[in-house]
Amino acid sequence: MKAQDFFEQYPDRDVCYETTDGNLFFLHCDAVNHSKTLKDANVVKHERGDQQLVENSQPPVDDDNSQQTEKKAKVKKTKK
Numbered sequence: 001m002k003a004q005d006f007f008e009q010y011p012d013r014d015v016c017y018e019t020t021d022g023n024l025f026f027l028h029c030d031a032v033n034h035s036k037t038l039k040d041a042n043v044v045k046h047e048r049g050d051q052q053l054v055e056n057s058q059p060p061v062d063d064d065n066s067q068q069t070e071k072k073a074k075v076k077k078t079k080k
Helices: 003-009 028-035 063-074
Strands: 015-019 043-047 051-055
Touching: 003 015, 003 043, 015 028, 028 043
Parallel strands: none
Antiparallel strands: 015 043, 043 051
């Protein structure tokens, strides 16, 4: 089943999670648990309306910390 078919079959759902073997899940934790049995453990989040985000199946990173790191990487130092 493709994500588009999933949303047609489950009109009350706005999100589903797909493992690299093509299985779709209602819950992220179920997709992550299944992905542990696969060589490629990535999980793709599908949202109703064509938005697609790739998520690594590793435990979530502290968003505040990762955003600060990204901001630091983008800042260029200038000489005075």
